[in-house]
Amino acid sequence: MVSRQSRMVISILSSGYLLLAVLFFNISLGWFTPVDHFDYLLLDPHKRWVLGFISFLVFLFSLFLLFDNLRTKQKITATIHQTALGQIEITIPALEALVCKAVQTFKEIDVVKPILELKENKLTVVLKIKVNPDLDIPQTTAELQHVIKDYITETTGTSIHTIKVEVAQINS
Amino acid sequence: MEKESKEKTIRTKEGTVKISDEVVAIIAGLATTEVKGVAGMSGGIVGGLADFVGKKSPAKGVKVDVGDQEVTVDVYVIVEFGVRIPDVAHEIQRKVKKAIEDMTGLTVLETNVHIQGVSFPSEAKEEIK
Numbered sequence: 001m002v003s004r005q006s007r008m009v010i011s012i013l014s015s016g017y018l019l020l021a022v023l024f025f026n027i028s029l030g031w032f033t034p035v036d037h038f039d040y041l042l043l044d045p046h047k048r049w050v051l052g053f054i055s056f057l058v059f060l061f062s063l064f065l066l067f068d069n070l071r072t073k074q075k076i077t078a079t080i081h082q083t084a085l086g087q088i089e090i091t092i093p094a095l096e097a098l099v100c101k102a103v104q105t106f107k108e109i110d111v112v113k114p115i116l117e118l119k120e121n122k123l124t125v126v127l128k129i130k131v132n133p134d135l136d137i138p139q140t141t142a143e144l145q146h147v148i149k150d151y152i153t154e155t156t157g158t159s160i161h162t163i164k165v166e167v168a169q170i171n172s
Numbered sequence: 173m174e175k176e177s178k179e180k181t182i183r184t185k186e187g188t189v190k191i192s193d194e195v196v197a198i199i200a201g202l203a204t205t206e207v208k209g210v211a212g213m214s215g216g217i218v219g220g221l222a223d224f225v226g227k228k229s230p231a232k233g234v235k236v237d238v239g240d241q242e243v244t245v246d247v248y249v250i251v252e253f254g255v256r257i258p259d260v261a262h263e264i265q266r267k268v269k270k271a272i273e274d275m276t277g278l279t280v281l282e283t284n285v286h287i288q289g290v291s292f293p294s295e296a297k298e299e300i301k
Contacts, residue, residue, distance in 0.1 A: 085265035086282035
């Protein structure tokens with residue numbers, strides 16, 4: 001599944017390629033005005049930066065697409081169960097939003113980003129969190145795991161396999 | 173490229189009755205939005221762009237597969253924060269099935285509910301702990 005950001009970048013690049021295709025087609029028909037403008041652009045050192053800037057943007061967009069494509073893709077659906085009337089699925093983003101909401105009830109904790117994985121219809125939650133100083137970390141994180149498990153199970157019917165909490169930072 | 177328009181045709185003594193897939197989708201969409209706990213339909217990028225240009229469709233977030241006498245429905249919804257999702261989903265399945273079968277005579281084989289997101293109010297006061 002292509003991410004939203006990748007789709008946006010692909011749209012921008014495709015529009016650019018479309019314009020180039022139209023341009024080259026017109027040049028092939030004998031319309032050389034763009035070629036003259038391009039030569040003029042190359043001769044003026046102050047205007048060459050425009051070309052450099054556009055090339056840099058294309059380089060960045062292409063690099064982004066390359067890395068986005070190589071990144072391991074996360075599954076986006078979590079099947080809850082099959083009922084007599086059909087199937088009920090909850091997407092990973094929806095579950096992430098609920099996990100973040102559960103964490104928000106702990107004022108001393110901020111979640112950096114939850115990572116949810118589904119295996120054999122059971123959810124594994126990995127949380128990287130930032131905590132306030134002077135917090136009793138073992139007790140609070142144990143309570144956090146308990147709250148998340150109860151909340152997700154009750155609200156969505158999804159079974160929790162494990163909840164891993166990593167205290168990544170202390171709020172200054 | 174235009175999408176092929178699909179219709180179900182019912183032959184009666186007096187002639188034919190045609191029900192387009194779009195109509196079935198609209199019935200499903202309206203039934204879904206009436207369910208308590210449904211914040212809205214999720215139409216994806218196409219739906220979002222349509223909303224942006226002011227073109228709202230009651231069939232947004234609904235896909236139907238209409239056969240000779242039966243139909244399979246997929247609805248993509250955003251639920252409200254604080255509801256029990258399986259209960260809302262089951263109610264959607266029940267209401268969609270009833271609405272389509274009552275209005276069109278088609279048999280609903282399956283209503284698949286896809287929960288795409290959760291809608292939070294600006295201040296969610298519900299206690300989770």
